[in-house]
Amino acid sequence: MSNSPRTTANAFRQEDSALHQEVTREQNTLDRLFARREILLDEVRSQLQQAGIDDSPEAAARITGLVRRRTELDRADSGLCFGRIEELNGVRLHIGRVGLPGEDDSADPLLVDWRAPIARKFYTATAARPQGLRSRRHIRTEGRAVLGVDDEAFDRHDRGGDLVGEAALLEALDARRTGAMGDVVATLQSEQDEVIRAPHGGCLVVQGGPGTGKTAVALHRAAYLLFTYPQLAERGVLVVGPSPTFLRYIEQVLPSLGETQVVASTVDRLLPGVDAKWSDDAQVAKIKGRAVWAVILRRVVEARSPVLTTVEVHHGEDLVSLDQEQVAEALAAARAAGTSHYDARAAFRLRMIDLLTRQVVEHSKQMLSTVEAGFEDVLSRVDAAMARGNDALPSRVDSDGVDVDGVATAADISALRQDLAHSGEVSAALDQLWPVLEPTRVLAELLSSPALLAEYAPELTPDQRSAIQKENTSDWSEQDVALLDEVADLVGTPSAVDTVGDSETLSDRAMADRTWTYGHVVVDEAQELSAMQWRMLVRRCPTRSFTVVGDVNQTESPGGSASWDTALEPSFGRRFRRGELTICYRTPHEIMERTGPVLAAAGSTVAPPRAVRSNGVQPWRRFVSEVSLRADTIGAVREMADRYRGGQIAVIGADSTCSQLRDFPEDVDAEVAILTPAESKGLEFDAVLIVEPHAVIAQRRGWNALYVAMTRCTQELGVLSSRPGPDELSWS
Numbered sequence: 001m002s003n004s005p006r007t008t009a010n011a012f013r014q015e016d017s018a019l020h021q022e023v024t025r026e027q028n029t030l031d032r033l034f035a036r037r038e039i040l041l042d043e044v045r046s047q048l049q050q051a052g053i054d055d056s057p058e059a060a061a062r063i064t065g066l067v068r069r070r071t072e073l074d075r076a077d078s079g080l081c082f083g084r085i086e087e088l089n090g091v092r093l094h095i096g097r098v099g100l101p102g103e104d105d106s107a108d109p110l111l112v113d114w115r116a117p118i119a120r121k122f123y124t125a126t127a128a129r130p131q132g133l134r135s136r137r138h139i140r141t142e143g144r145a146v147l148g149v150d151d152e153a154f155d156r157h158d159r160g161g162d163l164v165g166e167a168a169l170l171e172a173l174d175a176r177r178t179g180a181m182g183d184v185v186a187t188l189q190s191e192q193d194e195v196i197r198a199p200h201g202g203c204l205v206v207q208g209g210p211g212t213g214k215t216a217v218a219l220h221r222a223a224y225l226l227f228t229y230p231q232l233a234e235r236g237v238l239v240v241g242p243s244p245t246f247l248r249y250i251e252q253v254l255p256s257l258g259e260t261q262v263v264a265s266t267v268d269r270l271l272p273g274v275d276a277k278w279s280d281d282a283q284v285a286k287i288k289g290r291a292v293w294a295v296i297l298r299r300v301v302e303a304r305s306p307v308l309t310t311v312e313v314h315h316g317e318d319l320v321s322l323d324q325e326q327v328a329e330a331l332a333a334a335r336a337a338g339t340s341h342y343d344a345r346a347a348f349r350l351r352m353i354d355l356l357t358r359q360v361v362e363h364s365k366q367m368l369s370t371v372e373a374g375f376e377d378v379l380s381r382v383d384a385a386m387a388r389g390n391d392a393l394p395s396r397v398d399s400d401g402v403d404v405d406g407v408a409t410a411a412d413i414s415a416l417r418q419d420l421a422h423s424g425e426v427s428a429a430l431d432q433l434w435p436v437l438e439p440t441r442v443l444a445e446l447l448s449s450p451a452l453l454a455e456y457a458p459e460l461t462p463d464q465r466s467a468i469q470k471e472n473t474s475d476w477s478e479q480d481v482a483l484l485d486e487v488a489d490l491v492g493t494p495s496a497v498d499t500v501g502d503s504e505t506l507s508d509r510a511m512a513d514r515t516w517t518y519g520h521v522v523v524d525e526a527q528e529l530s531a532m533q534w535r536m537l538v539r540r541c542p543t544r545s546f547t548v549v550g551d552v553n554q555t556e557s558p559g560g561s562a563s564w565d566t567a568l569e570p571s572f573g574r575r576f577r578r579g580e581l582t583i584c585y586r587t588p589h590e591i592m593e594r595t596g597p598v599l600a601a602a603g604s605t606v607a608p609p610r611a612v613r614s615n616g617v618q619p620w621r622r623f624v625s626e627v628s629l630r631a632d633t634i635g636a637v638r639e640m641a642d643r644y645r646g647g648q649i650a651v652i653g654a655d656s657t658c659s660q661l662r663d664f665p666e667d668v669d670a671e672v673a674i675l676t677p678a679e680s681k682g683l684e685f686d687a688v689l690i691v692e693p694h695a696v697i698a699q700r701r702g703w704n705a706l707y708v709a710m711t712r713c714t715q716e717l718g719v720l721s722s723r724p725g726p727d728e729l730s731w732s
């Protein structure tokens, strides 16, 4: 039976009114939720005011917990509630950014936190596997207003797709880009949820093609772990990204989820006091990234062994000395502990002062006859006090009237040791015998000396050694930082934490402390890291609790890896779990289907990820003359800016092309960025214009770079070339 226009119109009206009723119903719920949130916020604020009177660790932990709760309630102002599930028995649960308990403890929660186990079904139920749900609803809101609802019913077996909340998802994906990544908590997909909720111990590596949500998933996982394992908040979660631009792009995601206990950094910013000023060229970066540096640098540090020599020091009129045998014995004792260079040197210094003190006392004729018995006892107590304070000499020993011999008391001996500890002659003797190792000096000396490189780095060929040799050793490159960190670890250099006050954030404290260890580390674009950078990261989390996301088909950096086994095995052995993301959310089908040949040319045997949406906009290519390239680029960008007003546009090309296009006119109604493929890593734009693809391909790992460039846009891809080819970009 066909519907007459009148009955169709009636049906629409009925549907409209049913929809209207549902929107009103959700609006009432949202109003109640906001009212409850206000009450809870007031409670937390007053608890915070009352706290802080005592400064016990328990009180500090409680305050940290309250501050976190206040932040998450505060930040939930937008998108407080975004979903609802209805179970077969009719029970309905609203899902949101934070959990809101009911008014009394026994009541059901008014709003379930998206990270709670019970919320999982919201992200994973499908018509084929409804998991006891009758329906799922996505609730679209703006501020405190409900705009609409999208329902999926699971008791009618008429939907078979693998997308969750397809309408809400597609709407989110089609939205204009703002230049900042947002959270996707309302529309997470089932395969993403699986990664986010994986157990936190050990290393989880997630491979996924461009736009499959790796960054989004990694950040939501950080929020999930902090919620599920609150103890992680104390040490924080480190998020490592490929560039400062990328970190700015993602910086709002975790705060919008209410998380503050997260430190975001590039890997080269993780060594306090060292600022990487430049990048090595590809050949040098590749050499410096090799794992063999761990062996080379250990060799260098170990070769700085103390020089066996006698020690002579004045104390007043006295000349006291240690012979080689005594020095050798003290050295052996200091090193036996198996501690770092720095700690062993500190232990040796104490031992040396101890022996010299003994000599001074022995020189005192008055003490000679009676000193031994009491002296040992006092020394052992002084030693114990020193061992507790490591390098620090106690300013005073509690003598309790202990007379060593009726002339020298414990206090006398303590004062004597203080004298010797501050003696310039003792310091000079120590420096000569066992020089302090300053990581920057050690590496600078090595890299500037062909002779030292030949001696300590025989694993490198002469050509490689001359490639890395450098005269100006006061500036450090990104790859140098990982080498410096390795030296600092071998030497055991203490961290300069003193500059950070109590009131500073977790991020301030962690970033000022080389030895800070995190509860969990998330690494994005992880395929780009060199072996030495991996070592550096593992030192930041010795429990090896890592989430590693990336795409080995996008690897561009010289020290990076084309396989996860190669990248991870040196640091994690075989002890890592794998996850995979297979659906591309960013780039439309029209573009993704053109990336296959480029990926194949890059040497990959896998297919690009399947695009979730199609927008009907075909990628285009124009041939222009080299002379008019700049003008044509400007013209093409203007056209794109007209189509994506207020949006984000990227012009991507090789270094040489980018330099030609600098000082791009800004009088277009869109943000325009001119980037190399490496700079565009992890970012996305409404439209992308690739200029001179042949120059991109000509670079090292150029096909991978082209693949990265092609997959940055959410709507439109254009290509401008002054030369024909390559065939992989012949679309017609």
Ligand SMILES: Nc1ncnc2c1ncn2[C@@H]1O[C@H](COP(=O)(O)OP(=O)(O)OP(=O)(O)O)[C@@H](O)[C@H]1O
Pocket: 169, 172, 173, 181, 182, 184, 187, 188, 189, 192, 208, 209, 210, 211, 212, 213, 214, 215, 216, 217, 551, 585, 586, 681, 682, 683, 684, 711
């Ligand atoms: N479940 C989702 N709901 C809505 N948007 C999503 C979802 N998953 C991913 N996105 C969006 O898709 C885009 C791509 O995500 P993301 O940047 O995390 O991908 P990626 O795998 O890290 O990409 P690349 O490797 O190219 O850097 C982003 O705009 C992200 O917000």
